[in-house]
Amino acid sequence: MKKGHILGLGIIAIAIVIIVSMLGDASTYESFATAKAMKERGEDKAIHVVGQLKKTDSGQVVGIEVNEDKTSFYFMMVDNDGTEQRVFYNEPVPADFHRSEQVVVIGGYKSDELFMADKILMKCPSKYQENEVNTAGM
Amino acid sequence: MINTFVGNLGHFATILAFVSAVLTAFSYYKYHQANELEKSNWKNFSRILFYIHAVASVVIAATLFEIIYNHRFEYFYAYSHSSMALPVHYMVSSFWEGQEGAFILWIVWNVVLGLVIIHTNKTWEAPVMVVFALVQAFLVSMILGVVIGDLKIGSSPFILLRDAVTAPIFQINPDFVPEDGTGLNPLLQNIWMVIHPPTLFLGYASTLVPFAFLMAGLASKRYSEWIRPALPWAIFSAMVLGMGIIMGAYWAYVTLNFGGYWNWDPVENAVYVPWLILVAGIHTMITYKKSATALKTSIVLIIASFILVLYATFLVRSGVLGDSSVHSFTDLGLSGQLLIYMLFFLFAAIFLSVRAWKHIPSSEREASVYSREFWIFIGATTLGLMAFQVILPTSIPVWNAIVESFGGISNMAPPADQVGFYTKFQLWFAVALALLTAVGQFFWWNKMDSKTLKDTLTVPYVVSVLISAAIIVIGKVYDISYIVVVLAGTFTIVANATILTKLIRKSTFKLAGGSLAHIGLGMILIGVMFSSGYSEVISYNLSGLTYSNSFEDEINKEHVLLWINKPTQIKDYTAIYRGRQKKVVGVPGLVDAKLLKSTGEVNQAIALADIVVNGKTYHREGEFVNIVLEENDYFKIDYYQEDDLKFSLSPMAQYNTSMGLISSPDSRRFLNRDLYTFVSVINDFDDPEWREDELFEVAPGDTFYLADMVTKFESADVVRELDGMQLFDGDVAVKAKLTIQDYDVEKVLEPIFIIRNNQVGRVPVIENELGLKVELTNILPEENKFVFTVNRNQKDYVVLKAMVKPQINILWAGTIIMLIGFCVAIYRRYDEFSKMRDKGLE
Numbered sequence: 001m002k003k004g005h006i007l008g009l010g011i012i013a014i015a016i017v018i019i020v021s022m023l024g025d026a027s028t029y030e031s032f033a034t035a036k037a038m039k040e041r042g043e044d045k046a047i048h049v050v051g052q053l054k055k056t057d058s059g060q061v062v063g064i065e066v067n068e069d070k071t072s073f074y075f076m077m078v079d080n081d082g083t084e085q086r087v088f089y090n091e092p093v094p095a096d097f098h099r100s101e102q103v104v105v106i107g108g109y110k111s112d113e114l115f116m117a118d119k120i121l122m123k124c125p126s127k128y129q130e131n132e133v134n135t136a137g138m
Numbered sequence: 139m140i141n142t143f144v145g146n147l148g149h150f151a152t153i154l155a156f157v158s159a160v161l162t163a164f165s166y167y168k169y170h171q172a173n174e175l176e177k178s179n180w181k182n183f184s185r186i187l188f189y190i191h192a193v194a195s196v197v198i199a200a201t202l203f204e205i206i207y208n209h210r211f212e213y214f215y216a217y218s219h220s221s222m223a224l225p226v227h228y229m230v231s232s233f234w235e236g237q238e239g240a241f242i243l244w245i246v247w248n249v250v251l252g253l254v255i256i257h258t259n260k261t262w263e264a265p266v267m268v269v270f271a272l273v274q275a276f277l278v279s280m281i282l283g284v285v286i287g288d289l290k291i292g293s294s295p296f297i298l299l300r301d302a303v304t305a306p307i308f309q310i311n312p313d314f315v316p317e318d319g320t321g322l323n324p325l326l327q328n329i330w331m332v333i334h335p336p337t338l339f340l341g342y343a344s345t346l347v348p349f350a351f352l353m354a355g356l357a358s359k360r361y362s363e364w365i366r367p368a369l370p371w372a373i374f375s376a377m378v379l380g381m382g383i384i385m386g387a388y389w390a391y392v393t394l395n396f397g398g399y400w401n402w403d404p405v406e407n408a409v410y411v412p413w414l415i416l417v418a419g420i421h422t423m424i425t426y427k428k429s430a431t432a433l434k435t436s437i438v439l440i441i442a443s444f445i446l447v448l449y450a451t452f453l454v455r456s457g458v459l460g461d462s463s464v465h466s467f468t469d470l471g472l473s474g475q476l477l478i479y480m481l482f483f484l485f486a487a488i489f490l491s492v493r494a495w496k497h498i499p500s501s502e503r504e505a506s507v508y509s510r511e512f513w514i515f516i517g518a519t520t521l522g523l524m525a526f527q528v529i530l531p532t533s534i535p536v537w538n539a540i541v542e543s544f545g546g547i548s549n550m551a552p553p554a555d556q557v558g559f560y561t562k563f564q565l566w567f568a569v570a571l572a573l574l575t576a577v578g579q580f581f582w583w584n585k586m587d588s589k590t591l592k593d594t595l596t597v598p599y600v601v602s603v604l605i606s607a608a609i610i611v612i613g614k615v616y617d618i619s620y621i622v623v624v625l626a627g628t629f630t631i632v633a634n635a636t637i638l639t640k641l642i643r644k645s646t647f648k649l650a651g652g653s654l655a656h657i658g659l660g661m662i663l664i665g666v667m668f669s670s671g672y673s674e675v676i677s678y679n680l681s682g683l684t685y686s687n688s689f690e691d692e693i694n695k696e697h698v699l700l701w702i703n704k705p706t707q708i709k710d711y712t713a714i715y716r717g718r719q720k721k722v723v724g725v726p727g728l729v730d731a732k733l734l735k736s737t738g739e740v741n742q743a744i745a746l747a748d749i750v751v752n753g754k755t756y757h758r759e760g761e762f763v764n765i766v767l768e769e770n771d772y773f774k775i776d777y778y779q780e781d782d783l784k785f786s787l788s789p790m791a792q793y794n795t796s797m798g799l800i801s802s803p804d805s806r807r808f809l810n811r812d813l814y815t816f817v818s819v820i821n822d823f824d825d826p827e828w829r830e831d832e833l834f835e836v837a838p839g840d841t842f843y844l845a846d847m848v849t850k851f852e853s854a855d856v857v858r859e860l861d862g863m864q865l866f867d868g869d870v871a872v873k874a875k876l877t878i879q880d881y882d883v884e885k886v887l888e889p890i891f892i893i894r895n896n897q898v899g900r901v902p903v904i905e906n907e908l909g910l911k912v913e914l915t916n917i918l919p920e921e922n923k924f925v926f927t928v929n930r931n932q933k934d935y936v937v938l939k940a941m942v943k944p945q946i947n948i949l950w951a952g953t954i955i956m957l958i959g960f961c962v963a964i965y966r967r968y969d970e971f972s973k974m975r976d977k978g979l980e
Contacts (some may be wrong), residue, residue, distance in 0.1 A: 003507070011519055018527045018563065025559050026534060027551040046554030070819050070937050071697040092697055092818040092937050095798025106554045118554065 032083040039109040050104050051079035061098045089117045140212045145296040148201035155194035156278040162187040163271035170264035192249045199242050206232050211316045214302035215295040221321035223740045231326045234335045238295035241280045247343035265354030276479040324800040330389035341379030347371035349444035356490040361498045369423050370968035376416045377960035384953045395801045395816040402556040404459050407532040408450035411525045416443040418521035425514045431501045441487045448480040510581040517574045524567045572626040575656040576633035602632040623667045631660035651963030658956025665949025676709035677940040702907050702934040703881040712778040719772040723764040725756045728772050741765045773936050789816045811944040819937035823906050828929035835923050848879045869894045874914045889914040909933040
């Protein structure tokens, strides 16, 4: 066997390791229901859940409880299947959290009742979608 | 009044630029094909066309800047990216905040590069410029803004606001012009954001040059000759792209608050990958020049680097990343166009390469383990694998999109812990690279066999082990993988420094590029290891608060709440939050916000007291002062050690109506570490919720408690004059003086009580920092007592996060040395090319 072949095999082996590790470490998008099922099966990999903050009919965000020292908080989230869930985040309330149109929490169930987010991604109404023009100074 | 002329001019220039680019491509193609007699005609014609294109491109840029500079808010671009309050240098950032502006920047850089190519090449001009002009046509089409039926080509930056948005105001008054724009993203209001995008886009643009030379070479059957002119450009491109990446990292470090310089965000990965491939390509090109091997590899790598830049653009700008990135752009409907652009050049490159493949010389000889080719090849392979490892997971949203477009369901998400995931591979690849560069450099400059190899490597090896031991002991590096990193980093620094000294002693500095760049690599490795691996959060909450929920006690709170004036322990320091500050034009440092009162005009305030810095008075009381970006507040935090004030840091934050809290860090730079801090929550003064009334009946000289603060009622006097209020004959005004002691700070509050025509008026004092509203409600002369009504609110506070980043300066120094190495190499390779060209060989 030539050196070139050994080298080639080595490269392929590393590439396979890379792919396998990516598939192994890649997270998944879940709903709260499937995430809870995963937790019960004993899988504690961090997963993504997409949803919205719980709102009243008039659009008021409800269920945010900020801890006394303001460095962490709880909130209520509704996933895309409509399941409501209490979520804890060990960081101060992110800027513009109340205005977010969509929230992605990355984390897992801490107990049966509580989902703990390691990271929160938010989609906020961007300027491009904003259709209101400030009419001051007309 | 709506000025439609500028916009029309810009739009016209865009169309002209597009048409002239297409014609230039055609004309250069004819020039390339033409016989000797016609060549000079076609040459002149092509050049004129390209000059027209160049002028049109510059006009596009100038027009857009004019719109921003003159605050023409009737245009959507100015309205949504700029505002009256912006200083000129940030208007430059507004220019490329939007995608259209970024494309214009790219177009202009390509024009500059094209002009340089035309004037530094002879035989290469025609075929290279065909590629250039085609790329320009694709780029200009992104901002064309032409609609044919349902097909929209490009997104024009020159559309009017009334055409971009459907607001009811335009039905009433089509000529309505907003008074102010919505402003520039505050995170981009930073000097690094003025220079980072042009650098990055010059990097993007310049990857075209080696690619164009390669395409020209393949098309004109000069399968290997393209390397010489392309090499200096490839190094230039890698240097600029690398510089752009580092500036981006530095910007993130000083402006964003994710706590570091690199986050493995898809947007960052998308530029890191082409850079790795380009660096690999440079190495194989250099090998080819020395020993006629690795030509095919070079061809593949150069094509890949160019296509990956387009892929990066596609990822970032098509909206496909969706919610997997914190800073991806919104979809402007350009994704299809971007895809066509990328696929066109991908297939063109594959077609030309396949056609030429069997003619491309390749060496059949098996490379020996003791040959430099072997080691360079391993190095290039490692770089390729690094790129592969990053681009694969970064593309997960693309895989999902592909699966879904075929009707499947894919719920794959990027790894939850991106930093950990990428680091575990990239770190070890980087260690391998460091070792390879150390060994490889010796092979490069000397003929080697097993014995000489041992002899030459022994000394650097021993030296680096000794130095590593010292670093490990002093830096307390006890983690086994970090010890390996230190060893590899030091080894590459020592080995390359040995080569460097030999080279400088024997020949010229010109050859030193490689060793310098590799020394930089070693330093970056060590700097990253310390600053990231040993980065430590020191703002643990030590307040002793217990939580309602038991599990919360187990997790560390990484932020700490600082009440104003209240000393709080942060690791080795006692931190005290001292209040807000503003940046004032012409005054060094920052000015306490309580000395300034807003006038209501943009960026203007009145000084409430003399503004004195270091004994020099900059503004007198009552003068107007100009504030730099009034919405920015700087939160002054003093750091004490054993009652000595060591330093103060003022991290910035502003409450932005469209983006929420914007926060930028402030760091204390030590030679061997940075103390990095930012605020994560601030108090909102605008809408205070005053608690219910508390009444105090006190006599002058009495001491009482307001909240938990010792308050002394000093005196109450009848006054003849009042600031900001006219007194008439018969008016009686009483000013009370209260001094409040809040920790080490004493504040004076002076509420006023006025009797006019038997009517009582009260002027309460609102002290935002202490969260107090004090009113002198009544005077009881018979008892010599005064009644104060006090409402309390929260005191001012900030929530702070503080981290220590050790040895970050080694990282920055390493990047600078690496860039210098690149520059030396560019000089050397360009020198080689121009000598051959002047001999008439190119």
